[in-house]
Amino acid sequence: MISIKQNPGDAVSDFREPGNRLPDLRNLGVSLRILIVVNLLTLIAAILQTSSLNQVIVRLTELSVLLQPVLLISLLLFYVAWPVLRRMPYQGGVALILLSEFGLTWLIHHAGVYLFGPDALPPLSRVWLLTLIVTLLVLGYFNLRQRALSPAISEARMQALQARIRPHFLFNSINAVLSIVRSDPRRAETALEDMADLFRVLMAENRELVPLAQEIALCRQYLALEKLRLEERLKIEWQIDNIPPDALIPPLILQPLLENAVYHGVEPQPEGGTVTIHMQVNGKEVHIGLRNPYGSQGQHHNGNGMALNNIRERLALHFDAEASLKCRNEGGQYQVDIIIPYRHP
Known part of the structure; x- marks a missing residue:
């Protein structure tokens, strides 16, 4: 009898929810904001x-003389200290940021008093109050922004789960497994394990960045199931030889794109087609490209557009202005290109 292994430690395991909502202080978009x-x-x-x-x-000049040095030095300090800040509880991170701001303000205010005299600058208490208000408003802005974008993560999980439950996929996958149970029981067992792992990941609250190797493993499992039912009509080409497996990306970024490529690109073609996945690191950026046949009905289906919009929102949530997603139809091929900053543990 075929059994489904319970292996939460595999490449498609659940991921813990982050404990804070501090903005990524190494992100160029965050610094500009x-x-x-x-x-x-x-x-x-x-x-x-x-x-x-x-x-x-x-x-404005008086305030800028004090605030601009504090602001610029703070950005540099928090850039260096970000690996520590990102692991702290949210309240602890806010407290450390405020203490750092007060300390820098005190140093710069005393330096200004020494250079220009006590009458040239406003009282330290007033500057501290302004620093407190500005810091809390900035942190509050990023907190609200993340809360506004966070529903995109749950929405992506629900969209992917609904796609997996779609009878077209589910029934055909089950039939494909049943057709090989007697002739190739080991392959049937692997297929059922893949289905169980897919559901386990899609039902999890995945909010953190995950290693690219885990996302690739999930995609391989999904494509193996699609290959079972489409057989030779579905061809897969991976071009990922030089990609670092520890590069971090948002979960469920690649799998919905592959879903669209198979469902809207390959499946409508009588002869099938090839889905090409290309990845490379270019300096401090990770480039991800997916290419598939552009069907006669195009890829403007509502589900495709919703998936792309959701991915854009989640890229903005994690990477702000440093990430991009572009789509184009070129030479009968539909191309999706994603650029994200190279992050690693």
């Missing part, structure tokens, strides 16, 4: 404290 938000808040503070344009300029 911090610079913009802090300078806007400084301008607003200067406007609220004065009544004329000349006074606004003077007040």
Whole structure:
């Protein structure tokens, strides 16, 4: 009798939910947003404290003399300390950031008093209050932004799970397994294990970045099931020889794209087609490309568009402006290109 192994430690195991919501302080997009938000808040503070344009300029200059050095040094300090911050509980990370900001503000304020005299700068207590307000507003902005984008992760899991439950896939996969139970029981057992692993991963709350090797293993299991029912009509070409297996990506990024490639590209073709998966590291970026036949009905199906939009949202959630996803139809082939920053444990 065929048994399904329970192996949660395999490449498609569940992933723990992150314990904090601090923004990625090594991300270029995050740094640019911090610079913009802090300078806007400084301008607003200067406007609220004065009544004329000349006074606004003077007040903005006074505030910038203190805040800009603190801001730039903080960004550099937190860039270096990010490996420690990202492992801390959210409240602990916020407390450490505030303590660092207060310490830097104290040092720069005392240096300014020493160089320019006590009357040239506002009182330290007022500067500390402004630093506290600005820091909490910036952290609150990123917290709200992540909360707004987080539903995309659960939505992706539900979309993928619904796709797996689709009778077209499920019934054909079961029939394919039944057809080889007697002739090739070992292959049938492997297929059932793949189905169990797929459901286990798709039903898990996957919110952290995962090693690329795990995502590739999940995709191979999915494609093995599709290969069972499509047989020679489905050809797979992997071009991933030089890709580092520890590169981190959001979970369930590749599998929905392969689902679209098979369902919208290969399956409608009478003769089938080839799905090509290409990956490479280019400097500090990981490039992922998928190519499949462009069917006569195109790939503008609602499910395809929803999957692509969801992936874009999750890339933005994890990598902000450093990631991109582009699609194009070229020479009868549908091409999806993803660029993400190279992250590793």
